[in-house]
Amino acid sequence: MRINEIAARGFSSAAEVYERARPGYAPAAVGWLCERLGLGVGRVVLDLGAGTGKLTRDLVPSGARVIAVEPLHEMRAHLVEAVPEAEALAGMAEAIPLADESMDAVVCGQAFHWFDPERALPEIHRVLRPGGALGLIWNTTWTERHDDVLSVSPLFGAVESRKWPSEQRVSLEGLCDVVASRSYVANLDASAREELLGHIRATFADAEEPLVLRYVVEVFVADRA
Numbered sequence: 010m011r012i013n014e015i016a017a018r019g020f021s022s023a024a025e026v027y028e029r030a031r032p033g034y035a036p037a038a039v040g041w042l043c044e045r046l047g048l049g050v051g052r053v054v055l056d057l058g059a060g061t062g063k064l065t066r067d068l069v070p071s072g073a074r075v076i077a078v079e080p081l082h083e084m085r086a087h088l089v090e091a092v093p094e095a096e097a098l099a100g101m102a103e104a105i106p107l108a109d110e111s112m113d114a115v116v117c118g119q120a121f122h123w124f125d126p127e128r129a130l131p132e133i134h135r136v137l138r139p140g141g142a143l144g145l146i147w148n149t150t151w152t153e154r155h156d157d158v159l160s161v162s163p164l165f166g167a168v169e170s171r172k173w174p175s176e177q178r179v180s181l182e183g184l185c186d187v188v189a190s191r192s193y194v195a196n197l198d199a200s201a202r203e204e205l206l207g208h209i210r211a212t213f214a215d216a217e218e219p220l221v222l223r224y225v226v227e228v229f230v231a232d233r234a
Contacts, residue, residue, distance in 0.1 A: 022032075023085070023191075026186050030187045032061055034148065038175075038228050042057050042116065043068065050072040050073045052074070054113060057105070058079065058118075058120030058123060059077035059078060065092045068095075069094045069195070075092075077097045077103060078101075080101050085097055097220060102129035107135070109136065109139065110139070111138070112136045112137050112141060114144065115133050116144040117144070117145050132162040139226060142231070143159070145159070150223070156170065169231070174226070178220070180219060
C-alpha cells in the first residue's frame with residue numbers, strides 16, 4: 010500500500026480509536042455491493058487494505074469465504090478479534106499474498122486512495138478470476154470522484170457507481186474519537202492533538218447529543234477485463 014511512514018505511524022497509533030470511532034457502511038450500500046459482485050456460498054472475496062475490518066464484518070453474512078489483507082499489525086490485530094470468521098493476512102495491494110485467479114471479487118473500503126495504482130491494479134487483476142470484479146466503497150462527507158484511475162485502466166471495464174446517504178450519531182467524546190482516528194491528527198504531537206480536541210470540545214460543549222455526522226456512501230464496481 011502507498012502509505013508513507015508518517016501515515017503508517019498515524020494509523021498504527023490510532024488503531025484502537027479507529028476501530029471504536031469509525032462508522033460502518035450503510036446496509037443498503039453493502040447489500041448492493043454484495044449483490045453486484047455475486048457474493049455467496051462458494052465464492053471467495055478479498056478485502057484489500059482491510060484496516061480493522063469495518064467492511065470485512067459486513068461481507069461475512071453474504072456466505073462467501075472472506076480473506077482480509079492488511080499491512081499494519083495494529084490494525085490487523087483488531088480485525089482478527091472483531092471478525093474471527095475472516096482469514097486475515099499481512100500484505101499490501103502492490104504485492105497481494107494470494108495465487109493468480111484465486112478470487113471471485115476484490116473490495117476496498119476507505120483504502121483505494123492509499124494504493125499505488127500502477128502496481129496495485131495489475132495485482133488486483135492478477136488475483137481476480139475471469140468474470141470477477143473490483144468494488145470500492147467510501148464513507149465521505151462530500152461527493153467526489155474516487156474512480157478516475159480505475160475508469161481509465163485497460164485492466165477493468167466500465168465503472169458502475171451508486172450513492173447512499175448515511176448518518177453516524179455520536180456523543181461529544183465520540184466526535185473527538187472520530188477526529189482523533191484521522192492519521193494526520195494521530196501524527197500530531199500530544200500537546201497539539203489535545204489542543205485540537207480541546208477546541209472541538211469547547212465548540213460543541215452546548216450542542217445537544219447525539220451529534221449527527223452525515224456521510225455519502227459511494228460505491229464503484231468494475232469488472233475484470
